[in-house]
Amino acid sequence: MSAQLLKVRDLSVEFGPAGKSVRVLDRVGFDIAAGDCVGIVGESGSGKSVMSLSLLRLIPEPPGRIVEGSVEFEGVDLLTLPASRLPDIRGKDIAMIFQEPMSALNPVMTVGDQISEAIFLHEKIGAAARRVRVLEMLQLVGIPDSESRYGSYPHEFSGGMRQRVMIAMALACSPKLLIADEPTTALDVTIQAQVLELMKRLRTRYRTSILLISHDLGVIADVADRVIVMYCGRIVETAAIDDLFDRPAHPYTEGLLNSIPSRSIGQDRLYQIPGAPPAPSERGPGCAFHPRCPKRMPICLVRLPPLLQVSETQQAACFALPAARA
Amino acid sequence: MTALLRADGLAKVFAARSRWSALVGGTSVVRAVDEVSIELAEAETLALVGESGCGKSTTGRLIMRLIEPSAGRIVFEGDDITASSGAVLRRARRRMQMVFQDPRSSLSPRRTVLQTVAEPLDANGLIRSAAHRREVVAQLLDSVGLSPSVMGRYPHQFSGGQRQRIGIARSIALGPSLIVADEPVSALDVSVQAQIVNLLQDLQKERRLSYLFISHDLAVVRHIADRVAVMYLGRIVEIGPKPDIFRAPHHPYTQALLSAAPEARPLRAQKRIVLTSDVPSPSAAPSGCGFRTRCPIAQDICARERPALRDVAAGHSAACHFAQPNPLGRPS
Numbered sequence: 006m007s008a009q010l011l012k013v014r015d016l017s018v019e020f021g022p023a024g025k026s027v028r029v030l031d032r033v034g035f036d037i038a039a040g041d042c043v044g045i046v047g048e049s050g051s052g053k054s055v056m057s058l059s060l061l062r063l064i065p066e067p068p069g070r071i072v073e074g075s076v077e078f079e080g081v082d083l084l085t086l087p088a089s090r091l092p093d094i095r096g097k098d099i100a101m102i103f104q105e106p107m108s109a110l111n112p113v114m115t116v117g118d119q120i121s122e123a124i125f126l127h128e129k130i131g132a133a134a135r136r137v138r139v140l141e142m143l144q145l146v147g148i149p150d151s152e153s154r155y156g157s158y159p160h161e162f163s164g165g166m167r168q169r170v171m172i173a174m175a176l177a178c179s180p181k182l183l184i185a186d187e188p189t190t191a192l193d194v195t196i197q198a199q200v201l202e203l204m205k206r207l208r209t210r211y212r213t214s215i216l217l218i219s220h221d222l223g224v225i226a227d228v229a230d231r232v233i234v235m236y237c238g239r240i241v242e243t244a245a246i247d248d249l250f251d252r253p254a255h256p257y258t259e260g261l262l263n264s265i266p267s268r269s270i271g272q273d274r275l276y277q278i279p280g281a282p283p284a285p286s287e288r289g290p291g292c293a294f295h296p297r298c299p300k301r302m303p304i305c306l307v308r309l310p311p312l313l314q315v316s317e318t319q320q321a322a323c324f325a326l327p328a329a330r331a
Numbered sequence: 332m333t334a335l336l337r338a339d340g341l342a343k344v345f346a347a348r349s350r351w352s353a354l355v356g357g358t359s360v361v362r363a364v365d366e367v368s369i370e371l372a373e374a375e376t377l378a379l380v381g382e383s384g385c386g387k388s389t390t391g392r393l394i395m396r397l398i399e400p401s402a403g404r405i406v407f408e409g410d411d412i413t414a415s416s417g418a419v420l421r422r423a424r425r426r427m428q429m430v431f432q433d434p435r436s437s438l439s440p441r442r443t444v445l446q447t448v449a450e451p452l453d454a455n456g457l458i459r460s461a462a463h464r465r466e467v468v469a470q471l472l473d474s475v476g477l478s479p480s481v482m483g484r485y486p487h488q489f490s491g492g493q494r495q496r497i498g499i500a501r502s503i504a505l506g507p508s509l510i511v512a513d514e515p516v517s518a519l520d521v522s523v524q525a526q527i528v529n530l531l532q533d534l535q536k537e538r539r540l541s542y543l544f545i546s547h548d549l550a551v552v553r554h555i556a557d558r559v560a561v562m563y564l565g566r567i568v569e570i571g572p573k574p575d576i577f578r579a580p581h582h583p584y585t586q587a588l589l590s591a592a593p594e595a596r597p598l599r600a601q602k603r604i605v606l607t608s609d610v611p612s613p614s615a616a617p618s619g620c621g622f623r624t625r626c627p628i629a630q631d632i633c634a635r636e637r638p639a640l641r642d643v644a645a646g647h648s649a650a651c652h653f654a655q656p657n658p659l660g661r662p663s
Contacts, residue, residue, distance in 0.1 A: 048520035049491075149608075163609045164383075193382035193547065195606045198591035202605055220520065223550075223593030264525035266550040274532065275525040275554060281490040 009077075010181060010214050011037040011060075016074035018052075018059050020285075026070070027285040030055050031238045033074075037182065042208060042215040044229030044246070046222055046261075050282055052238035053218050057186050060216075061095050062088075078182070097127040100175035102168070104187035109171055110159040117143075117155030120174045127178045142173040146203060165196035172203065179211065186218045201227050222265060226250065231318075234258050237282055237293035240312060244319040254321035257294045292324070300325040333409065335541050336371040336509055341393050341403035343386075359614045363389045365565045367403070369543075373508065374535060376542040378556035378573075380549060380588070384610060386565040387545045391511045394543065395429055396420065408508065425455060428502040432514035434494035438486040444497055445482040448472065451504045471500040474537070475530060492523035496530065503534060513545045528555055549592045553577055558646075561585045564613055564621035567640065571647030579656040581649035584622045586659050604659055620651070628653055 018030035030052045037043050047053040058064045060076050062083065076083045078099065083091070095101075103109045111119055120139045124130070130138075136155070143151035146169040159167055168188060175183055185204070189197040205228055207213055219225050225232055225246070232249050234242040234257065242255040253259040262268060263276035280297045292298070295305040304324050312320045313328040323329065343364040364386040371377050379387040392398045394405060396412060404413045412423045428451075431437040438447055448468045449458065458464045469479035475496040486494055495515065502510055515531070516524040528551060534540055546552050552559060553573065560570040561582065569582040580586040590604040606625045611617055617624050623633040632652055640650045651658065 048522065165609055193610075194549075194591045195382060195587060196609065197593070198603060198605050199607075201593070202603075221593065222521075227593045261522060264522045266525070266528070266554040274529050277525040277529055278522040279526075281492055281523060 008039065009036045010039045010041075010079065011216075012075075012077040013060070014075045014077075016056065016059060016076065017072045018055055018064060019070050019072050020068050022068070028072075029238050029285050030059065033235075033238075033240055035233055035240070035243065037214050037216060039181070039214055040208070040212040041231065042217060042229045044225035044232045045216065045218045045235060046220065046225050046232060047235035048220060048261075048282060050237070050285070051235040053235050054186055055238075056235070057101070057184050057216065057218050060184065061099060061101065062091060063101075093127070096123055096175075096180075097178045098180055099182045099184065100178070100180035101184040101186065102171045102175050102188050104190050107159065107164075107167060110167060112159055115156045115158055116162070116170045117157075120170070120177050123174045124177050138177065139173075142177050143170075145176070145207075146170075146173045147199070148173070163196075165192055165199060168192060168196075168200055169203070172200070172207075176207065176211075176213070180213065182214045182216065183207075184216045184218070187220070188217070189224060190219070190221070197224070204228055222261070234261070237288060238285065239293065239322065241294065241323070242319070242321040243312075244315075244321075248316065248319050252319070254315045254319055254326060255294075255323050256298050256300050256325065258321075260297075260299075292322070334370040334406075335373050335375075335408060336369075336394065336543075337404075337406040338370075338390075338394055339368050339404045339406075341367040341390065341405070342401045343389055343393055343398065344401045361614045362565050362616065363613060364393060367562075367565075367567055369560060369567070369570070371509070371541050371543060373541055374539040376535070376544050376555055376557045378544045378546060378552040378559045379562060380546055380552055380559060381562035382547060382588075382610060384564075384613060385562040386613075387562050388513055389565075390562070391429070391513050391543055391545050395427055395511055396424075397429075421455075425451075425505045426507050427509040427511065428505065428507040430495075430498055430502050430510060430512040430515045433518050434491065434498045435486070435518075437498055438494060440486055443483050443485055444468075444472070444477075447486075447497060448500045448504060451501060455505060457505075467504075468500075471504055474503070474534070475500045476526075490523070491519050492526055495519065495527050499527075499530065499534070503538065503540075506538075507540070509541045509543065511543045511545070514547070515544075516551060517546065517548060524551070531555065549589060561588065564610065564616055566621060566650065568622065568651070569647075569649040570640070571644070571649075575644060575647045579644075581643045581647070581654040581656060581658065582622075582651045583626050583628055583653075583658045585649075586657055587627075622651075627659055 014034045015032045016030060017032055019026040019028050021027055033056055045053045055064060059071055071084060117139050120142060121135045124135050124138055140151045148154050148169055189200050208215060217229055229246055232244055232246055233240055236257050242258045253262055260278040264278060266275055278297050291306040291308055292310050295301045302324055310322045310324045312322045313326055315321050315328060341364055345361045345363055367390055379390060381387050393400045407423050445468050448471055449464050452458050468482060472479050477496050516527050544555060556573045559573050559576040560567050563584050569585045580589060587604045587606050608625055611624055619635055619637050620633040623629040638650045638652045640648045642648045643654050
């Protein structure tokens with residue numbers, strides 16, 4: 006069980022023409038074991054979506070370019086795999102769901118046929134058997150009346166229902182890894198609660214590994230066991246979920262946690278991180294967070310802090326950590 | 332004390348007429364807002380919360396008279412503005428302003444910060460000279476935490492948080508008493524969101540502003556509001572002082588809504604109430620209580636009789652036949 010399903014090493018992505026390109030993802034590395042749920046949190050521009058897309062080589066090239074690194078899935082490097090073999094993995098072993106289900110679904114095809122097509126592409130089973138599987142999937146994700154809903158079009162569904170259709174499609178071939186990029190961001194909170202419950206249920210039932218990408222720490226805390234915090238294209242901290250909330254090690258994580266309104270109940274003002282993240286072209290050689298950091302030191306401007314072990318389950322990239330002085 | 336703003340029995344009915352319904356000869360009617368009554372005192376923040384389609388933004392726009400109410404009355408600073416026009420309405424509008432969710436689409440990309448912020452001043456003939464214009468705009472920018480040196484720049488040169496500051500500077504330019512803020516921080520990252528929430532609170536203290544704060548984000552509401560009104564299918568289902576609403580919600584929808592918001596501090600022990608199904612379409616609203624189709628404690632009476640808003644504590648009322656503190660059971 007402890008075998009790693011996904012091993013990402015030094016993944017770097019640049020955008021723009023050669024010579025003038027900017028690096029939006031810088032040497033990102035992490036592992037996901039079978040049955041794990043890992044959350045990735047970061048603000049806009051932190052590189053979290055570019056990261057999730059480049060795992061399956063889905064970033065548009067050009068202008069994007071994966072410049073280094075490896076993405077090993079069950080021992081096979083997806084980045085060096087011939088492009089012709091990728092469709093066998095996408096949607097079969099690794100499935101993905103996106104933020105806006107309306108733009109990810111085909112508007113002129115019934116939802117039943119769309120899910121059926123996803124199965125057809127990967128498994129050689131007959132139409133009748135596929136239909137049975139589709140109805141099962143629709144029931145699994147909690148779409149009532151699945152028989153009559155099979156023939157409905159995406160526009161006849163509400164936002165929450167469309168996201169369920171996306172999840173049904175993603176799960177139709179029993180993937181080993183589900184990449185969910187902001188799956189609930191476009192949904193209302195009572196519908197978000199339904200989708201999160203569904204993801205948790207799937208995980209316990211099918212032991213699907215989940216990579217959950219969100220800007221919302223509350224959503225991550227709800228589903229994930231481990232969190233990766235990204236800032237300006239780099240991992241700044243990774244920790245078990247409880248450690249992250251109880252003992253954030255990186256000043257950015259600390260600031261992020263403190264600026265959540267529910268953590269300052271009874272206080273007059275919210276904690277605020279000054280300034281805004283720098284644009285990729287404005288990042289200097291040092292730590293990208295230093296202009297906003299309360300613990301800034303001279304070294305932070307010129308050198309990049311490496312990820313250091315804080316405890317057995319926690320790593321952070323900061324020169325102000327006691328481990329950095331050892 | 333007289334209220335700064337009083338809305339009584341506001342309603343907005345849209346006739347949803349599509350090309351198809353013209354052929355089949357029918358129009359469906361959507362009651363987007365119905366029987367909404369609110370009061371707002373000076374320097375007070377009333378939050379309107381609810382999910383998409385509940386009518387909270389429509390309510391905000393009705394109060395601004397950006398859309399015409401189908402029924403009801405709006406009294407602002409002592410004047411009935413429900414049907415006023417011309418000079419009376421123009422005068423009221425100087426005193427009520429709006430801040431929008433997405434500053435990218437609410438700021439003109441072809442206007443400089445100076446032009447954008449000075450626009451309401453120009454439109455009301457309050458500018459004496461070019462130098463005066465720059466001076467006033469510089470002061471406004473300063474009060475929202477922007478350097479006056481950015482006056483010549485265009486919106487695309489700013490980050491989301493800075494753009495929202497520009498929108499706020501424009502909204503306070505005429506010295507309003509009421510600001511209707513429609514999801515003002517929803518498009519912002521959490522670290523920037525805190526900056527804008529703090530700014531809104533600072534401005535409220537300095538200028539004694541009243542906010543009608545429209546939001547789906549309960550964590551922000553819990554921080555900024557004095558009172559909270561919860562809307563569902565176009566109606567207020569519960570309204571009361573913030574501490575009462577969060578500590579002892581009396582409507583099952585309020586309780587479910589509060590419990591559904593994921594906590595950023597993992598409280599694994601807390602039981603979440605997950606509502607089944609979706610919000611019904613406002614064009615086919617259920618009989619009786621609008622929430623009954625999703626309500627875990629609905630009875631026969633809920634389909635027959637629409638529950639009226641009734642007082643459950645001082646200044647706190649709920650529209651439920653079975654209103655009681657935490658009607659779906661105590662959170663464990």
